Amino acid sequence: MIEGCFEYSGTVAARMRKILYLIFVFLIIFGCRHKSPENGKQAVKTVSDEPAYGDALVAGSIGEPSILIPMLAGDSASHDVAGLIFNGLVKYDTDLSVIGDLAESWDISPDGLVITFHLRKGVRWFDGVEFTAEDIMFGYKTIINEKTPTAYQEDYLQVKKAEVPDPYTFRVTYRKPFAPALTSWGNLVVLPKHLLEGKNITKTDFGRDPVGLGRYKLRTWTPGQDVILESNRDYFQGRPYIDRYIYKIIPDPATMFLELKAGGIDYMGLTPIQYTKQTDTSYFSKNFQKFRYPVFAYTYMGFNLRHPFFQDKRVRQAIAYATDKKEIVDVVLFGLGKPATGPYVPDTWPYNPKVRTYGYDLEKAKILLKEAGWKDTNGDGVLDKDGSPFVFTILTNMGNSLRMNTATIIQWRLAKIGIKVDIRVLEWSTFINEFIDKRRFQAVILGWSIGLDPDQYDIWHSSKTKEKEFNFIGYKNPEVDTLLEQGRRTFDTEERKKAYFKIQEILAEELPYIFLYVPDATPIVHARFRGIKPSPIGISYNLHRWYVPKGLQRHAAMEP
Amino acid sequence: MIPYLAKRLLEMIPTLLGITILSFLIIHLAPGKPTDVLTEMNPKITPEARERLEKYYGLDKPVYTQYGLWLKRVVKFDFGESFSTDRRPVIAKIWDTKQPLVERRLFITFVINAFSMLLIFLIAIPIGVFSATHQGLFSDKVTTVTVFIGFATPAFWLALLLMMLFGIHLGWLPISGLKSMDYDTLSVFGKIWDRAEHLILPVFISSFGGLAGLSRFMRGSMLEVIRQDYITVARAKGLHERRVVYHHALRNALLPIITLLGLAVPGLIGGSVIFENIFSIPGMGQLFYMSVMTRDYPLVMGILTIGAFLTLLGNLLADIGYMLTDPRIRAR
Numbered sequence: 001m002i003e004g005c006f007e008y009s010g011t012v013a014a015r016m017r018k019i020l021y022l023i024f025v026f027l028i029i030f031g032c033r034h035k036s037p038e039n040g041k042q043a044v045k046t047v048s049d050e051p052a053y054g055d056a057l058v059a060g061s062i063g064e065p066s067i068l069i070p071m072l073a074g075d076s077a078s079h080d081v082a083g084l085i086f087n088g089l090v091k092y093d094t095d096l097s098v099i100g101d102l103a104e105s106w107d108i109s110p111d112g113l114v115i116t117f118h119l120r121k122g123v124r125w126f127d128g129v130e131f132t133a134e135d136i137m138f139g140y141k142t143i144i145n146e147k148t149p150t151a152y153q154e155d156y157l158q159v160k161k162a163e164v165p166d167p168y169t170f171r172v173t174y175r176k177p178f179a180p181a182l183t184s185w186g187n188l189v190v191l192p193k194h195l196l197e198g199k200n201i202t203k204t205d206f207g208r209d210p211v212g213l214g215r216y217k218l219r220t221w222t223p224g225q226d227v228i229l230e231s232n233r234d235y236f237q238g239r240p241y242i243d244r245y246i247y248k249i250i251p252d253p254a255t256m257f258l259e260l261k262a263g264g265i266d267y268m269g270l271t272p273i274q275y276t277k278q279t280d281t282s283y284f285s286k287n288f289q290k291f292r293y294p295v296f297a298y299t300y301m302g303f304n305l306r307h308p309f310f311q312d313k314r315v316r317q318a319i320a321y322a323t324d325k326k327e328i329v330d331v332v333l334f335g336l337g338k339p340a341t342g343p344y345v346p347d348t349w350p351y352n353p354k355v356r357t358y359g360y361d362l363e364k365a366k367i368l369l370k371e372a373g374w375k376d377t378n379g380d381g382v383l384d385k386d387g388s389p390f391v392f393t394i395l396t397n398m399g400n401s402l403r404m405n406t407a408t409i410i411q412w413r414l415a416k417i418g419i420k421v422d423i424r425v426l427e428w429s430t431f432i433n434e435f436i437d438k439r440r441f442q443a444v445i446l447g448w449s450i451g452l453d454p455d456q457y458d459i460w461h462s463s464k465t466k467e468k469e470f471n472f473i474g475y476k477n478p479e480v481d482t483l484l485e486q487g488r489r490t491f492d493t494e495e496r497k498k499a500y501f502k503i504q505e506i507l508a509e510e511l512p513y514i515f516l517y518v519p520d521a522t523p524i525v526h527a528r529f530r531g532i533k534p535s536p537i538g539i540s541y542n543l544h545r546w547y548v549p550k551g552l553q554r555h556a557a558m559e560p
Numbered sequence: 561m562i563p564y565l566a567k568r569l570l571e572m573i574p575t576l577l578g579i580t581i582l583s584f585l586i587i588h589l590a591p592g593k594p595t596d597v598l599t600e601m602n603p604k605i606t607p608e609a610r611e612r613l614e615k616y617y618g619l620d621k622p623v624y625t626q627y628g629l630w631l632k633r634v635v636k637f638d639f640g641e642s643f644s645t646d647r648r649p650v651i652a653k654i655w656d657t658k659q660p661l662v663e664r665r666l667f668i669t670f671v672i673n674a675f676s677m678l679l680i681f682l683i684a685i686p687i688g689v690f691s692a693t694h695q696g697l698f699s700d701k702v703t704t705v706t707v708f709i710g711f712a713t714p715a716f717w718l719a720l721l722l723m724m725l726f727g728i729h730l731g732w733l734p735i736s737g738l739k740s741m742d743y744d745t746l747s748v749f750g751k752i753w754d755r756a757e758h759l760i761l762p763v764f765i766s767s768f769g770g771l772a773g774l775s776r777f778m779r780g781s782m783l784e785v786i787r788q789d790y791i792t793v794a795r796a797k798g799l800h801e802r803r804v805v806y807h808h809a810l811r812n813a814l815l816p817i818i819t820l821l822g823l824a825v826p827g828l829i830g831g832s833v834i835f836e837n838i839f840s841i842p843g844m845g846q847l848f849y850m851s852v853m854t855r856d857y858p859l860v861m862g863i864l865t866i867g868a869f870l871t872l873l874g875n876l877l878a879d880i881g882y883m884l885t886d887p888r889i890r891a892r
Contacts, residue, residue: 056741058741066644066645066646067645067646067647072645073645074645075645078645146612147616149613149616149617149645149647150609151609151610151613153609154606154609202647203647207645207646207647208646208648222659222663222842223653223656223659223663223665223842224665224840224841224842224843224846224847225663225737225738225739225840225842246741248737248840249840249842250736250737250840251837251840251846252736252837252838252840254720254838255720255723255735255736255837255838255839255840258720258723258724258727258728258735258736259735259736261728262727262728262731262735264734264735264736264737264741428592429590429591429592429593429853429855430590430591430592432592433591433592433593434591466607467607468607468610469607555741555742556742556745
């Protein structure tokens with residue numbers, strides 16, 4: 001049947017070419033024309049800038065929440081939405097200090113073992129019942145319960161005793177002073193006792209229809225499509241201006257960007273290329289506001305320190321000299337990030353700006369490798385030592401193009417000093433279970449999300465090198481161990497700072513990881529939203545103070 | 561006929577059992593565990609917590625025990641609870657009775673597939689007949705090239721282009737999702753129109769790629785029939801060419817299409833991950849993909865079992881279809 005296709009006469013072939021050409025032109029015209037859509041007009045109107053109630057904010061998300069009980073949730077979409085419904089006892093202020101949320105104030109005993117929270121009075125659950133210390137107690141008992149399938153109980157197992165002296169006081173006693181303790185009393189343990197007591201938390205509908213006390217409450221949740229939240233008019237810090245918060249699920253990033261352009265969503269996170277190039281048009285600058293701030297995370301290349309190649313510190317330093325972090329930030333992140341020098345975000349209090357750095361310097365790298373005994377004896381361009389060539393594999397996970405690009409740049413740079421690098425990209429579960437957990441890797445490119453508390457005991461302490469634990473590179477340094485202990489056993493910020501500064505100096509000298517970069521978060525929000533105050537902790541912390549002036553409101557008021 | 565059907569239905573049981581055993585083994589062989597979503601690379605999670613979670617989900621038991629437990633539930637038509645953190649029953653994820661019918665995943669996928677399959681059959685069969693009767697002519701080649709372009713075009717790319725064209729440049733059609741933001745305020749007719757508008761692009765994309773297969777198949781089957789002696793006889797009798805083609809040839813050429821129809825039955829509930837993701841359509845493809853990526857064993861098994869059952873059922877229906885339409889087979 002097919003053979004007929006190849007017997008075109010000359011004129012037919014010419015006609016076919018013409019048709020194909022027309023199709024091609026059609027695609028070019030519609031694929032490349034950048035005309036702004038119609039909905040750009042309203043931003044031009046001048047209106048009063050008074051805060052006003054009303055309108056809706058549509059946020060785009062790739063993932064769908066799974067369950068809206070913070071202690072049971074494992075994915076970021078669930079935590080995002082649950083964070084609007086529940087509050088914690090304490091929270092971080094914009095300068096990263098800890099301030100009260102549901103707790104008005106707290107006292108820490110001089111020995112650091114007892115924390116007493118004094119709760120805010122008159123806070124009510126959505127159903128009108130008052131929030132008391134009993135609810136915290138209930139949440140605490142639930143999270144430490146063997147039967148609760150939570151992954152977050154570790155911090156709470158440190159508690160020796162919890163008490164409720166009166167409805168507005170909650171007191172916990174620790175076995176040892178534990179600095180991350182204070183911030184652990186965030187929103188993981190706030191649950192309405194009057195609704196859940198005596199029930200199996202996994203068997204109730206609460207996770208899909210929660211009763212909280214936060215800024216927004218759940219209105220409807222259509223699986224796979226959207227989660228619609230409405231403002232809590234009795235919120236204890238004042239009714240949020242924006243009436244509805246719509247969490248719209250759009251799994252494809254390209255579609256999400258098209259929806260943003262078409263006015264279907266108001267708020268999303270941009271990729272570096274979208275931030276620098278695709279939104280760099282007059283349409284976007286007129287209709288949208290872009291933000292940029294460092295994420296509490298960093299990307300690194302970690303070495304398996306059990307591997308003979310990487311046991312020598314000079315080799316790791318040489319690799320650091322041969323890796324141009326500035327280049328990686330500029331090329332991979334389009335400049336939207338900072339080179340990392342240690343495991344903390346620049347310009348935060350635990351960050352030590354004065355550690356040893358390794359500027360791009362091939363000569364120094366070569367000298368260090370020579371000192372470590374690596375020479376190219378057989379002239380094949382690859383260094384060798386005791387007969388084995390310096391060839392290693394960098395593993396990273398699938399689906400993260402930033403990491404793959406970073407690996408490629410490192411591969412290219414290391415070739416210049418005679419180290420041959422292979423790159424292997426693996427599906428996430430396989431990567432973690434078969435390679436990280438079983439320690440079958442030479443080097444990896446991965447990232448850590450770091451909490452706002454500087455405690456990183458689990459990542460660096462030598463006791464955390466067993467299977468499935470997080471010091472998977474096998475880093476062991478007794479001094480770092482002591483400093484990590486010190487850092488988590490005092491509440492004195494100056495003391496902690498000293499310990500973490502010293503740890504960073506040691507890490508910068510020994511380089512168990514090559515700290516690569518701290519990426520920036522780059523959200524975009526429609527221009528009609530006002531009251532957004534960017535800070536080191538992002539923009540969404542004061543969501544309840546965002547507003548749209550009356551004349552600019554797009555969505556009709558909501559019937560209560 | 562009845563004994564034949566009973567025999568066929570009984571034969572389905574061991575096949576189905578075999579499929580579930582294989583599926584169960586294979587998904588458990590894949591590295592990774594359902595608890596990874598909760599525990600992976602989070603320094604706050606201790607190995608003890610991980611072990612406790614594995615025990616909670618029954619993953620510490622040997623695979624055959626797990627399969628036995630699963631099978632015991634399934635024979636009672638209970639697919640168990642999903643391993644994702646929400647712990648909802650598998651059935652509720654596929655067919656959520658708390659949601660209106662039009663929001664249930666299986667229904668959404670079914671509607672889109674039914675529409676696109678209808679469209680494919682409506683367009684591809686005439687194209688096939690046309691190509692066969694105009695074999696080797698220019699018009700045959702144009703239709704052939706067109707359907708092959710459809711076949712070769714990556715769906716995600718075409719989808720994005722059409723979204724840009726109709727969603728942004730022209731502003732005629734919505735870009736993604738199943739309904740608009742102001743859906744609740746619309747009249748009944750407005751609601752139907754709103755949903756229809758959202759379905760235009762997805763249905764078009766999913767049928768565009770499917771035209772090639774069926775139209776080529778139809779063309780081949782038609783050509784074969786046209787060469788038969790009885791067609792020559794019909795022509796020799798002096799019948800009008802149209803009557804020869806549509807009355808005598810087409811009816812026989814359509815027989816093999818019944819097989820395709822039967823095979824298409826499981827396709828009605830299996831969604832495509834790619835276009836569902838691109839158009840943000842919460843259908844079966846998305847659900848299955850997510851369940852595989854998170855190693856949500858009960859959900860994966862639930863969808864696979866239903867799919868396997870429908871495949872077998874489709875085969876059976878095709879055979880029954882043959883018996884009803886083809887006297888030669890009926891006679892045996």
